[in-house]
Amino acid sequence: MQIARDADFDPRAFRQALGRFATGVAIVTAGTPDGTVVGMTMSSFNSVSLDPPLVLFSVARTAHSLPAMRAATGFGINILAQDQQHLSNRFARALADKWQEVEHRRGGNDAPLLDGAIAHFECAPYARHDGGDHEIFLARVLRFSTAQEGEPLIFFGGRYHALAAGAAG
Numbered sequence: 001m002q003i004a005r006d007a008d009f010d011p012r013a014f015r016q017a018l019g020r021f022a023t024g025v026a027i028v029t030a031g032t033p034d035g036t037v038v039g040m041t042m043s044s045f046n047s048v049s050l051d052p053p054l055v056l057f058s059v060a061r062t063a064h065s066l067p068a069m070r071a072a073t074g075f076g077i078n079i080l081a082q083d084q085q086h087l088s089n090r091f092a093r094a095l096a097d098k099w100q101e102v103e104h105r106r107g108g109n110d111a112p113l114l115d116g117a118i119a120h121f122e123c124a125p126y127a128r129h130d131g132g133d134h135e136i137f138l139a140r141v142l143r144f145s146t147a148q149e150g151e152p153l154i155f156f157g158g159r160y161h162a163l164a165a166g167a168a169g
């Protein structure tokens with residue numbers, strides 16, 4: 001058992017414990033007034049509020065995309081399908097051009113929306129909060145769409161997984 005006291009706090013064990021929480025995988029994109037577009041793989045996406053419709057995600061303070069995320073006029077949240085692991089890996093690296101050969105279109109708020117995602121949320125910035133070594137972004141959903149079919153990509157224990165067919169029916 002790990003006890004979260006300063007002296008013997010083990011960050012690696014903490015990270016592993018957090019990894020026991022299974023999530024989906026999203027690529028969060030942002031567009032800025034000067035035409036910059038960025039995108040990052042994120043498992044910190046979550047729902048917050050139905051009225052107003054709010055979601056959140058948190059961005060590491062070390063992320064190259066952080067300045068553009070702060071300056072963004074719009075966000076695109078792309079919920080990845082099981083067969084989009086390559087996109088998750090691509091947008092989890094600090095590449096100069098993440099967009100090469102990535103099929104996408106611009107949403108109404110200038111943030112890119114990726115083809116093949118099982119859901120898209122087009123959002124406006126709503127609020128930003130301190131989150132320690134991350135910055136927490138709240139975004140207001142303006143439009144969304146869901147694919148009729150498609151299974152989600154799952155992240156658990158530091159690895160990708162697929163839903164088990166027929167589980168927990």
Ligand SMILES: Cc1cc2nc3c(=O)[nH]c(=O)nc-3n(C[C@H](O)[C@H](O)[C@H](O)COP(=O)(O)O)c2cc1C
Binds near residue numbers: 041155
């Ligand atoms: C499955 C997965 C989930 C991730 N979730 C987050 C997250 O929620 N927040 C974050 O800041 N980085 C997250 N990352 C790491 C970023 O995607 C990665 O640091 C990326 O390179 C940042 O891009 P940038 O430095 O070009 O902005 C995640 C990576 C993976 C593979």
